[in-house]
Amino acid sequence: MTTKPLTLYVKVGCPWCRMATNYLRNHGHQYELVDVSRDRAAFEELKRISGQTFAPTLVRGNLVLSDFGPEDLEEFLAAHDIQP
Numbered sequence: 376m377t378t379k380p381l382t383l384y385v386k387v388g389c390p391w392c393r394m395a396t397n398y399l400r401n402h403g404h405q406y407e408l409v410d411v412s413r414d415r416a417a418f419e420e421l422k423r424i425s426g427q428t429f430a431p432t433l434v435r436g437n438l439v440l441s442d443f444g445p446e447d448l449e450e451f452l453a454a455h456d457i458q459p
Contacts, residue, residue, distance in 0.1 A: 379435050379436040380405065380406065380407060380435070381399070381404060381405065381406035381407070381433060381434070381435050381457070382406065382407045382409060382433070382434045382435070383395055383396065383399065383406050383407070383408050383409065383431060383432070383433050383434075384409045384411050384417070384421045384425075384430055384431060384432040384433075384434070385408060385409070385410055385411070385412075385430050385431050386410070386411055386412040386430040387410065387412045387413065389430050389431065391430070391431055391442075391443070391444060392430050392431040394431075394444070394445055395431040395433065395443070395448060396408065396431075398445060398448055398449075402459055403459030404452075404457075404459045405459070406433075409421075411430060424439060425439050425441045427441055427442065429441055429442035430442070431443060433448070433451065435455070435457060438451075438455055
């Protein structure tokens, strides 16, 4: 069974984005990092996928967690049994 990858949409200078990146890296998660502040097409993709423009936004398949803090990220990963 193939696991769908995590995609993390971030913006430059966003402290929550830095926290999310650090959390995922420190807990051994593999993810694709997409900087929407430097890529207009990626920003449009973020809006299409999540229905909003806030970062960080974490996506795995059709699961979306938008505009979150550390506790939200831990709960999301646990609720969907997303392991490193």
